[in-house]
Amino acid sequence: MIAPALRDAVERWQDGLSALDGSAGATLDAYRRDVLGFLAFMQAHLGGLATAGGLAAVTVGDMRAWMAAERGRGIAARSLARELSAVRNFVRWAARREGFDPSVILSARSPRFRRRLPRPLDVDSARAMLDSVDSQASRPWVAARDLAVLTLLWGCGLRISEALSLTGADAELPQTLRIRGKGGKDRLVPVLPAAARAVARYAAICPYPLGVDGPLFRGVRGGALDQRIVRGTMERARMQLGLPATATPHALRHSFATHLLEAGGDLRTIQELLGHESLSTTQAYTSVNSARLMDVYAKAHPRG
Incomplete structure:
Protein backbone atom coordinates (compact mmCIF):
# COMPACT_ATOMS: atom_id res chain seq x y z
CA MET A 1 0.00 0.00 0.00
CA ILE A 2 1.39 3.38 -1.02
CA ALA A 3 1.98 5.99 1.68
CA PRO A 4 -0.71 8.73 1.79
CA ALA A 5 1.88 11.47 1.25
CA LEU A 6 2.97 9.79 -1.99
CA ARG A 7 -0.61 9.51 -3.23
CA ASP A 8 -1.15 13.17 -2.43
CA ALA A 9 1.98 14.07 -4.39
CA VAL A 10 0.75 12.12 -7.41
CA GLU A 11 -2.63 13.89 -7.21
CA ARG A 12 -0.99 17.33 -7.09
CA TRP A 13 1.29 16.42 -10.00
CA GLN A 14 -1.69 15.30 -12.05
CA ASP A 15 -3.63 18.44 -11.23
CA GLY A 16 -0.70 20.43 -12.58
CA LEU A 17 -0.58 18.38 -15.78
CA SER A 18 -4.28 18.86 -16.35
CA ALA A 19 -4.13 22.61 -15.75
CA LEU A 20 -0.93 23.37 -17.67
CA ASP A 21 -0.86 20.81 -20.47
CA GLY A 22 -4.55 20.08 -20.86
CA SER A 23 -3.77 16.36 -20.94
CA ALA A 24 -6.75 14.14 -21.78
CA GLY A 25 -8.41 12.09 -19.06
CA ALA A 26 -7.29 8.76 -20.51
CA THR A 27 -3.71 10.01 -20.70
CA LEU A 28 -3.78 11.17 -17.08
CA ASP A 29 -5.20 7.83 -15.97
CA ALA A 30 -2.37 5.99 -17.75
CA TYR A 31 0.25 8.29 -16.20
CA ARG A 32 -1.28 7.76 -12.77
CA ARG A 33 -1.17 3.97 -13.08
CA ASP A 34 2.42 4.05 -14.33
CA VAL A 35 3.69 6.28 -11.52
CA LEU A 36 1.75 4.53 -8.76
CA GLY A 37 3.10 1.20 -9.96
CA PHE A 38 6.65 2.56 -9.87
CA LEU A 39 6.18 4.02 -6.39
CA ALA A 40 4.65 0.79 -5.07
CA PHE A 41 7.65 -1.16 -6.36
CA MET A 42 10.17 1.28 -4.87
CA GLN A 43 8.35 1.37 -1.55
CA ALA A 44 8.64 -2.41 -1.26
CA HIS A 45 12.12 -2.57 -2.79
CA LEU A 46 13.60 0.12 -0.55
CA GLY A 47 11.80 -1.12 2.55
CA GLY A 48 9.66 1.98 2.92
CA LEU A 49 9.09 5.24 1.09
CA ALA A 50 7.09 7.81 3.03
CA THR A 51 7.41 10.86 0.77
CA ALA A 52 8.49 11.72 -2.75
CA GLY A 53 11.73 13.07 -1.27
CA GLY A 54 12.69 9.49 -0.47
CA LEU A 55 13.27 8.94 -4.18
CA ALA A 56 16.65 10.61 -3.65
CA ALA A 57 17.83 7.21 -2.34
CA VAL A 58 17.03 5.40 -5.61
CA THR A 59 20.16 3.99 -7.27
CA VAL A 60 20.93 2.81 -10.78
CA GLY A 61 20.58 -0.75 -9.51
CA ASP A 62 17.11 0.03 -8.13
CA MET A 63 16.00 1.39 -11.50
CA ARG A 64 17.31 -1.72 -13.24
CA ALA A 65 15.49 -3.89 -10.72
CA TRP A 66 12.21 -2.07 -11.42
CA MET A 67 12.58 -2.39 -15.18
CA ALA A 68 13.51 -6.05 -14.88
CA ALA A 69 10.45 -6.65 -12.72
CA GLU A 70 8.23 -4.92 -15.28
CA ARG A 71 9.65 -7.00 -18.13
CA GLY A 72 9.16 -10.07 -15.96
CA ARG A 73 5.46 -9.17 -15.73
CA GLY A 74 5.31 -9.28 -19.51
CA ILE A 75 5.43 -5.52 -20.08
CA ALA A 76 6.64 -4.86 -23.64
CA ALA A 77 9.62 -2.58 -24.28
CA ARG A 78 7.38 0.09 -25.84
CA SER A 79 5.06 0.13 -22.83
CA LEU A 80 7.98 0.21 -20.41
CA ALA A 81 9.42 3.21 -22.24
CA ARG A 82 6.06 4.96 -21.79
CA GLU A 83 6.05 4.10 -18.07
CA LEU A 84 9.56 5.47 -17.67
CA SER A 85 8.53 8.68 -19.41
CA ALA A 86 5.68 9.17 -16.92
CA VAL A 87 7.97 8.39 -13.98
CA ARG A 88 10.54 10.92 -15.19
CA ASN A 89 7.87 13.58 -15.51
CA PHE A 90 6.66 12.96 -11.96
CA VAL A 91 10.15 12.78 -10.47
CA ARG A 92 11.21 15.99 -12.21
CA TRP A 93 8.14 17.70 -10.71
CA ALA A 94 8.78 16.20 -7.23
CA ALA A 95 12.48 17.11 -7.26
CA ARG A 96 11.68 20.79 -7.79
CA ARG A 97 9.42 20.74 -4.72
CA GLU A 98 11.40 18.45 -2.44
CA GLY A 99 14.85 19.73 -3.42
CA PHE A 100 16.54 16.43 -4.23
CA ASP A 101 18.79 15.39 -7.10
CA PRO A 102 16.70 13.37 -9.62
CA SER A 103 19.57 12.62 -12.02
CA VAL A 104 19.69 8.87 -11.31
CA ILE A 105 16.05 8.38 -12.29
CA LEU A 106 16.09 10.92 -15.12
CA SER A 107 19.17 9.32 -16.67
CA ALA A 108 17.74 5.79 -16.65
CA ARG A 109 18.01 4.43 -20.18
CA SER A 110 14.78 3.59 -21.97
CA PRO A 111 14.50 0.09 -23.43
CA ARG A 112 15.05 -0.03 -27.15
CA PHE A 113 12.20 -0.97 -29.43
CA ARG A 114 11.42 -0.74 -33.10
CA ARG A 115 9.15 2.20 -33.76
CA ARG A 116 6.05 1.07 -35.61
CA LEU A 117 5.55 2.73 -38.94
CA PRO A 118 2.11 4.18 -39.67
CA ARG A 119 -0.04 1.86 -41.79
CA PRO A 120 -1.89 4.12 -44.23
CA LEU A 121 -4.33 3.00 -46.92
CA ASP A 122 -3.52 3.69 -50.54
Whole structure:
Protein backbone atom coordinates (compact mmCIF):
# COMPACT_ATOMS: atom_id res chain seq x y z
CA MET A 1 0.00 0.00 0.00
CA ILE A 2 1.39 3.38 -1.02
CA ALA A 3 1.98 5.99 1.68
CA PRO A 4 -0.71 8.73 1.79
CA ALA A 5 1.88 11.47 1.25
CA LEU A 6 2.97 9.79 -1.99
CA ARG A 7 -0.61 9.51 -3.23
CA ASP A 8 -1.15 13.17 -2.43
CA ALA A 9 1.98 14.07 -4.39
CA VAL A 10 0.75 12.12 -7.41
CA GLU A 11 -2.63 13.89 -7.21
CA ARG A 12 -0.99 17.33 -7.09
CA TRP A 13 1.29 16.42 -10.00
CA GLN A 14 -1.69 15.30 -12.05
CA ASP A 15 -3.63 18.44 -11.23
CA GLY A 16 -0.70 20.43 -12.58
CA LEU A 17 -0.58 18.38 -15.78
CA SER A 18 -4.28 18.86 -16.35
CA ALA A 19 -4.13 22.61 -15.75
CA LEU A 20 -0.93 23.37 -17.67
CA ASP A 21 -0.86 20.81 -20.47
CA GLY A 22 -4.55 20.08 -20.86
CA SER A 23 -3.77 16.36 -20.94
CA ALA A 24 -6.75 14.14 -21.78
CA GLY A 25 -8.41 12.09 -19.06
CA ALA A 26 -7.29 8.76 -20.51
CA THR A 27 -3.71 10.01 -20.70
CA LEU A 28 -3.78 11.17 -17.08
CA ASP A 29 -5.20 7.83 -15.97
CA ALA A 30 -2.37 5.99 -17.75
CA TYR A 31 0.25 8.29 -16.20
CA ARG A 32 -1.28 7.76 -12.77
CA ARG A 33 -1.17 3.97 -13.08
CA ASP A 34 2.42 4.05 -14.33
CA VAL A 35 3.69 6.28 -11.52
CA LEU A 36 1.75 4.53 -8.76
CA GLY A 37 3.10 1.20 -9.96
CA PHE A 38 6.65 2.56 -9.87
CA LEU A 39 6.18 4.02 -6.39
CA ALA A 40 4.65 0.79 -5.07
CA PHE A 41 7.65 -1.16 -6.36
CA MET A 42 10.17 1.28 -4.87
CA GLN A 43 8.35 1.37 -1.55
CA ALA A 44 8.64 -2.41 -1.26
CA HIS A 45 12.12 -2.57 -2.79
CA LEU A 46 13.60 0.12 -0.55
CA GLY A 47 11.80 -1.12 2.55
CA GLY A 48 9.66 1.98 2.92
CA LEU A 49 9.09 5.24 1.09
CA ALA A 50 7.09 7.81 3.03
CA THR A 51 7.41 10.86 0.77
CA ALA A 52 8.49 11.72 -2.75
CA GLY A 53 11.73 13.07 -1.27
CA GLY A 54 12.69 9.49 -0.47
CA LEU A 55 13.27 8.94 -4.18
CA ALA A 56 16.65 10.61 -3.65
CA ALA A 57 17.83 7.21 -2.34
CA VAL A 58 17.03 5.40 -5.61
CA THR A 59 20.16 3.99 -7.27
CA VAL A 60 20.93 2.81 -10.78
CA GLY A 61 20.58 -0.75 -9.51
CA ASP A 62 17.11 0.03 -8.13
CA MET A 63 16.00 1.39 -11.50
CA ARG A 64 17.31 -1.72 -13.24
CA ALA A 65 15.49 -3.89 -10.72
CA TRP A 66 12.21 -2.07 -11.42
CA MET A 67 12.58 -2.39 -15.18
CA ALA A 68 13.51 -6.05 -14.88
CA ALA A 69 10.45 -6.65 -12.72
CA GLU A 70 8.23 -4.92 -15.28
CA ARG A 71 9.65 -7.00 -18.13
CA GLY A 72 9.16 -10.07 -15.96
CA ARG A 73 5.46 -9.17 -15.73
CA GLY A 74 5.31 -9.28 -19.51
CA ILE A 75 5.43 -5.52 -20.08
CA ALA A 76 6.64 -4.86 -23.64
CA ALA A 77 9.62 -2.58 -24.28
CA ARG A 78 7.38 0.09 -25.84
CA SER A 79 5.06 0.13 -22.83
CA LEU A 80 7.98 0.21 -20.41
CA ALA A 81 9.42 3.21 -22.24
CA ARG A 82 6.06 4.96 -21.79
CA GLU A 83 6.05 4.10 -18.07
CA LEU A 84 9.56 5.47 -17.67
CA SER A 85 8.53 8.68 -19.41
CA ALA A 86 5.68 9.17 -16.92
CA VAL A 87 7.97 8.39 -13.98
CA ARG A 88 10.54 10.92 -15.19
CA ASN A 89 7.87 13.58 -15.51
CA PHE A 90 6.66 12.96 -11.96
CA VAL A 91 10.15 12.78 -10.47
CA ARG A 92 11.21 15.99 -12.21
CA TRP A 93 8.14 17.70 -10.71
CA ALA A 94 8.78 16.20 -7.23
CA ALA A 95 12.48 17.11 -7.26
CA ARG A 96 11.68 20.79 -7.79
CA ARG A 97 9.42 20.74 -4.72
CA GLU A 98 11.40 18.45 -2.44
CA GLY A 99 14.85 19.73 -3.42
CA PHE A 100 16.54 16.43 -4.23
CA ASP A 101 18.79 15.39 -7.10
CA PRO A 102 16.70 13.37 -9.62
CA SER A 103 19.57 12.62 -12.02
CA VAL A 104 19.69 8.87 -11.31
CA ILE A 105 16.05 8.38 -12.29
CA LEU A 106 16.09 10.92 -15.12
CA SER A 107 19.17 9.32 -16.67
CA ALA A 108 17.74 5.79 -16.65
CA ARG A 109 18.01 4.43 -20.18
CA SER A 110 14.78 3.59 -21.97
CA PRO A 111 14.50 0.09 -23.43
CA ARG A 112 15.05 -0.03 -27.15
CA PHE A 113 12.20 -0.97 -29.43
CA ARG A 114 11.42 -0.74 -33.10
CA ARG A 115 9.15 2.20 -33.76
CA ARG A 116 6.05 1.07 -35.61
CA LEU A 117 5.55 2.73 -38.94
CA PRO A 118 2.11 4.18 -39.67
CA ARG A 119 -0.04 1.86 -41.79
CA PRO A 120 -1.89 4.12 -44.23
CA LEU A 121 -4.33 3.00 -46.92
CA ASP A 122 -3.52 3.69 -50.54
CA VAL A 123 -5.80 6.15 -52.34
CA ASP A 124 -7.92 3.47 -54.05
CA SER A 125 -8.45 1.56 -50.79
CA ALA A 126 -9.40 4.72 -48.92
CA ARG A 127 -11.95 5.62 -51.59
CA ALA A 128 -13.33 2.08 -51.58
CA MET A 129 -13.62 2.25 -47.79
CA LEU A 130 -15.71 5.42 -47.95
CA ASP A 131 -17.89 4.02 -50.74
CA SER A 132 -18.50 0.85 -48.72
CA VAL A 133 -19.42 2.81 -45.58
CA ASP A 134 -21.79 5.03 -47.56
CA SER A 135 -23.77 1.99 -48.75
CA GLN A 136 -23.52 -0.02 -45.53
CA ALA A 137 -26.12 1.47 -43.18
CA SER A 138 -29.84 0.74 -43.58
CA ARG A 139 -30.77 4.30 -42.56
CA PRO A 140 -29.72 7.00 -45.05
CA TRP A 141 -28.88 9.52 -42.31
CA VAL A 142 -26.63 7.00 -40.52
CA ALA A 143 -24.81 6.25 -43.78
CA ALA A 144 -24.40 10.00 -44.36
CA ARG A 145 -23.11 10.44 -40.80
CA ASP A 146 -20.52 7.67 -41.09
CA LEU A 147 -19.35 8.96 -44.46
CA ALA A 148 -19.02 12.50 -43.05
CA VAL A 149 -16.94 11.34 -40.07
CA LEU A 150 -14.55 9.24 -42.15
CA THR A 151 -14.22 11.97 -44.77
CA LEU A 152 -13.05 14.33 -42.03
CA LEU A 153 -10.43 11.79 -40.92
CA TRP A 154 -9.05 11.25 -44.41
CA GLY A 155 -9.70 14.69 -45.90
CA CYS A 156 -8.64 16.82 -42.92
CA GLY A 157 -6.35 14.51 -40.97
CA LEU A 158 -8.44 14.69 -37.81
CA ARG A 159 -8.20 12.25 -34.96
CA ILE A 160 -11.47 10.43 -34.38
CA SER A 161 -11.85 12.20 -31.01
CA GLU A 162 -11.42 15.56 -32.75
CA ALA A 163 -14.06 14.79 -35.37
CA LEU A 164 -16.54 13.66 -32.73
CA SER A 165 -15.90 16.76 -30.63
CA LEU A 166 -17.41 19.01 -33.32
CA THR A 167 -20.68 20.66 -32.37
CA GLY A 168 -23.80 21.71 -34.21
CA ALA A 169 -22.15 25.06 -34.75
CA ASP A 170 -19.79 23.29 -37.16
CA ALA A 171 -22.57 21.87 -39.35
CA GLU A 172 -21.67 24.41 -42.03
CA LEU A 173 -17.93 23.86 -42.13
CA PRO A 174 -15.83 26.93 -42.89
CA GLN A 175 -12.92 26.83 -45.33
CA THR A 176 -10.58 26.61 -42.33
CA LEU A 177 -11.50 24.72 -39.19
CA ARG A 178 -10.00 25.43 -35.77
CA ILE A 179 -9.32 22.14 -34.00
CA ARG A 180 -8.33 21.67 -30.36
CA GLY A 181 -5.99 18.69 -30.28
CA LYS A 182 -3.83 16.91 -27.73
CA GLY A 183 -2.59 19.03 -24.87
CA GLY A 184 -5.32 21.60 -25.50
CA LYS A 185 -3.38 23.05 -28.43
CA ASP A 186 -5.30 24.64 -31.29
CA ARG A 187 -4.46 24.25 -34.95
CA LEU A 188 -6.03 25.43 -38.20
CA VAL A 189 -7.01 22.79 -40.74
CA PRO A 190 -8.15 23.56 -44.31
CA VAL A 191 -11.49 21.91 -45.13
CA LEU A 192 -11.79 20.20 -48.50
CA PRO A 193 -15.04 20.84 -50.38
CA ALA A 194 -15.76 17.07 -50.28
CA ALA A 195 -15.62 17.13 -46.47
CA ALA A 196 -17.87 20.20 -46.26
CA ARG A 197 -20.39 18.58 -48.62
CA ALA A 198 -20.39 15.31 -46.67
CA VAL A 199 -21.04 17.08 -43.36
CA ALA A 200 -23.72 19.32 -44.89
CA ARG A 201 -25.50 16.30 -46.40
CA TYR A 202 -25.53 14.56 -43.02
CA ALA A 203 -26.70 17.67 -41.15
CA ALA A 204 -29.55 18.18 -43.61
CA ILE A 205 -31.07 14.72 -43.01
CA CYS A 206 -30.11 14.04 -39.38
CA PRO A 207 -33.42 13.46 -37.54
CA TYR A 208 -32.20 15.19 -34.38
CA PRO A 209 -31.93 18.95 -33.85
CA LEU A 210 -28.27 19.99 -33.99
CA GLY A 211 -28.03 22.77 -31.43
CA VAL A 212 -24.90 24.92 -31.59
CA ASP A 213 -23.62 23.57 -28.27
CA GLY A 214 -24.65 19.94 -28.78
CA PRO A 215 -22.64 17.23 -30.54
CA LEU A 216 -22.67 17.38 -34.33
CA PHE A 217 -22.51 13.63 -34.82
CA ARG A 218 -25.33 11.69 -33.17
CA GLY A 219 -25.94 8.05 -32.35
CA VAL A 220 -29.20 6.38 -33.38
CA ARG A 221 -30.81 7.38 -30.05
CA GLY A 222 -29.79 10.99 -30.37
CA GLY A 223 -26.83 11.06 -27.99
CA ALA A 224 -23.23 11.80 -28.93
CA LEU A 225 -21.78 9.30 -31.39
CA ASP A 226 -19.42 6.82 -29.72
CA GLN A 227 -15.98 6.09 -31.17
CA ARG A 228 -16.72 2.37 -30.95
CA ILE A 229 -19.54 2.74 -33.47
CA VAL A 230 -17.17 4.35 -35.98
CA ARG A 231 -14.57 1.63 -35.43
CA GLY A 232 -17.22 -1.06 -35.90
CA THR A 233 -18.40 0.54 -39.13
CA MET A 234 -14.86 0.53 -40.51
CA GLU A 235 -14.30 -3.02 -39.34
CA ARG A 236 -17.30 -4.24 -41.31
CA ALA A 237 -16.20 -2.27 -44.37
CA ARG A 238 -12.64 -3.57 -44.29
CA MET A 239 -13.87 -7.15 -43.96
CA GLN A 240 -16.15 -6.60 -46.96
CA LEU A 241 -13.23 -5.19 -48.97
CA GLY A 242 -10.65 -7.71 -47.76
CA LEU A 243 -8.44 -5.00 -46.22
CA PRO A 244 -6.00 -5.74 -43.36
CA ALA A 245 -6.82 -5.23 -39.68
CA THR A 246 -4.66 -2.08 -39.74
CA ALA A 247 -7.40 -0.35 -41.78
CA THR A 248 -8.77 1.53 -38.77
CA PRO A 249 -10.15 5.07 -38.39
CA HIS A 250 -6.69 6.25 -37.33
CA ALA A 251 -5.27 4.74 -40.54
CA LEU A 252 -7.29 7.32 -42.46
CA ARG A 253 -5.43 10.08 -40.58
CA HIS A 254 -2.17 8.35 -41.52
CA SER A 255 -3.43 8.19 -45.10
CA PHE A 256 -4.09 11.94 -45.09
CA ALA A 257 -0.47 12.61 -44.15
CA THR A 258 1.03 10.04 -46.51
CA HIS A 259 -1.01 11.15 -49.51
CA LEU A 260 -0.08 14.78 -48.85
CA LEU A 261 3.58 13.81 -48.70
CA GLU A 262 3.29 11.84 -51.93
CA ALA A 263 1.72 14.89 -53.57
CA GLY A 264 4.72 17.02 -52.64
CA GLY A 265 3.67 18.43 -49.25
CA ASP A 266 6.52 19.45 -46.96
CA LEU A 267 6.99 17.91 -43.55
CA ARG A 268 6.65 21.14 -41.56
CA THR A 269 3.26 21.91 -43.09
CA ILE A 270 2.04 18.34 -42.53
CA GLN A 271 3.30 18.54 -38.94
CA GLU A 272 1.17 21.65 -38.37
CA LEU A 273 -1.90 20.12 -40.02
CA LEU A 274 -1.66 16.97 -37.91
CA GLY A 275 -0.89 18.84 -34.69
CA HIS A 276 2.29 16.88 -33.99
CA GLU A 277 4.39 18.47 -31.27
CA SER A 278 7.62 16.98 -32.61
CA LEU A 279 8.76 16.88 -36.24
CA SER A 280 10.26 13.45 -35.57
CA THR A 281 6.72 12.06 -35.24
CA THR A 282 5.82 13.40 -38.66
CA GLN A 283 9.06 12.11 -40.15
CA ALA A 284 7.75 8.56 -39.71
CA TYR A 285 5.77 9.15 -42.91
CA THR A 286 8.97 9.56 -44.90
CA SER A 287 9.90 6.05 -43.79
CA VAL A 288 6.54 4.81 -45.04
CA ASN A 289 7.15 6.40 -48.43
CA SER A 290 10.66 4.94 -48.61
CA ALA A 291 9.33 1.47 -47.74
CA ARG A 292 6.68 1.75 -50.44
CA LEU A 293 9.22 2.96 -53.00
CA MET A 294 11.54 0.01 -52.30
CA ASP A 295 8.62 -2.41 -52.55
CA VAL A 296 7.62 -1.01 -55.95
CA TYR A 297 11.26 -1.06 -57.07
CA ALA A 298 11.72 -4.69 -56.02
CA LYS A 299 8.59 -5.77 -57.91
CA ALA A 300 9.22 -3.69 -61.04
CA HIS A 301 12.98 -3.98 -61.49
CA PRO A 302 13.88 -6.53 -64.20
CA ARG A 303 16.41 -8.15 -61.85
CA GLY A 304 14.05 -8.11 -58.85
